Amino acid sequence: GAVVSQHPSWVICKSGTSVKIECRSLDFQATTMFWYRQFPKQSLMLMATSNEGSKATYEQGVEKDKFLINHASLTLSTLTVTSAHPEDSSFYICSASGSSSYNEQFFGPGTRLTVL
Amino acid sequence: GDSVTQMEGPVTLSEEAFLTINCTYTATGYPSLFWYVQYPGEGLQLLLKATKADDKGSNKGFEATYRKETTSFHLEKGSVQVSDSAVYFCALSESNNAGNMLTFGGGTRLMVKP
Numbered sequence: 347g348a349v350v351s352q353h354p355s356w357v358i359c360k361s362g363t364s365v366k367i368e369c370r371s372l373d374f375q376a377t378t379m380f381w382y383r384q385f386p387k388q389s390l391m392l393m394a395t396s397n398e399g400s401k402a403t404y405e406q407g408v409e410k411d412k413f414l415i416n417h418a419s420l421t422l423s424t425l426t427v428t429s430a431h432p433e434d435s436s437f438y439i440c441s442a443s444g445s446s447s448y449n450e451q452f453f454g455p456g457t458r459l460t461v462l
Numbered sequence: 463g464d465s466v467t468q469m470e471g472p473v474t475l476s477e478e479a480f481l482t483i484n485c486t487y488t489a490t491g492y493p494s495l496f497w498y499v500q501y502p503g504e505g506l507q508l509l510l511k512a513t514k515a516d517d518k519g520s521n522k523g524f525e526a527t528y529r530k531e532t533t534s535f536h537l538e539k540g541s542v543q544v545s546d547s548a549v550y551f552c553a554l555s556e557s558n559n560a561g562n563m564l565t566f567g568g569g570t571r572l573m574v575k576p
Contacts, residue, residue, distance in 0.1 A: 352505070378562065389551065389568045390506070439505050443562045450555075451564055453498075456505040 349373055350442050352454035359430055360462055367425045367457045369440030375420035376442035380451060381413070384437040396423055430461040464489045468552050468567035475574050481539040483570045485526075485552035488533065493554040495519075495528055495535040496564070500549045509537075509550070542574045 349372040359365050369379060378397050382390040394410075396402035396417035404410045412434075414426040423442075427434050437458050441451040469484040487493065494513045498506040510519030515530035526537045535552060552567040 380563070387569075387571070389566045392563070395563065441506075441564075450496075450508070450511070451562060452508075453506040456503075458503075 348452040350376075350440065350452045350454040352438075352440055352457050354457060355455060356458045356460075358460045358462065361431050362429055365427045365430055365459060367427075367438055367440075367459075369423045369425070369442065369454050371421045371442040371444070371452070374442075374444045374452075376423070376444055377420065378443045379417055379423040380441045380443070381415060381423075381425050382439045382441070384439060384456075386437075390439060393425075427459065430459070432461045435459055435461045464493070464554060464556060464565045466552050466554055466565055466567035468550075468570050470568070471549075471571035473570060473572050475542055475572070477544055477574055477576050478541045479574075481537070481542045481546075481572065483537040483550055483552075483572070485535045485537065485567060486533050487535065487552075487554050489554055489556060491556045493556050495526070496553045496555070497524070497526055497535070497537050498551040498553060498566075500551065500569075502548070506551065542572070544574045544576055547572055547574045 351370045353368045381393045384390050393408045394402045394404045396415050398420050402415035417423040439456040441453045443451045466487045496511045497509040499509045500506050510521040512519040512528035518527045524539045526535050549569045549571045551569045553564045
């Protein structure tokens, strides 16, 4: 149980385009979803926290207009990187937490974004 | 604020060697502590956890004990395998933190040679 999927797993796009990444909890209801960014050989940086039906809470330094997060249902959250640029290239990882999973997050496999 | 400090890697060991990866934390409350493992090109997987002082988390031969007096949660394994090569992250979550937000350490890369 507690499986989280991400789609796509790998995407390459041209500079200036927008990219949408989906995060799904497959077998539980995710009341909270988190989006992280990971640079090569570095730790995870929390970008934002989203609760179903509410606006996402962004961490300091993360542009909310650049990284649009939608958590429209208890099983789906999306991250849209708008007008992507090469510096947005990174590994994006989502995680999900349900009301019954006390203090535990379940992580997706990650999405590698390369912006040319 | 909360923070987690891990020993810097990479840690290179021969197969069957003993592993210790140090982790210490600072927190305002009574956090839960976690070790996550990340294999190349993949997301994080929970390896083990402990939710209160003196608890020992264990899984796949790895173990870590929640030491409140030393604010530590060191990861150990008696005999590593090549397949254990990965990046290991220590993390904490405040029990009173809505949304179960995790604070991660910097990660420690483990390389096990045959």
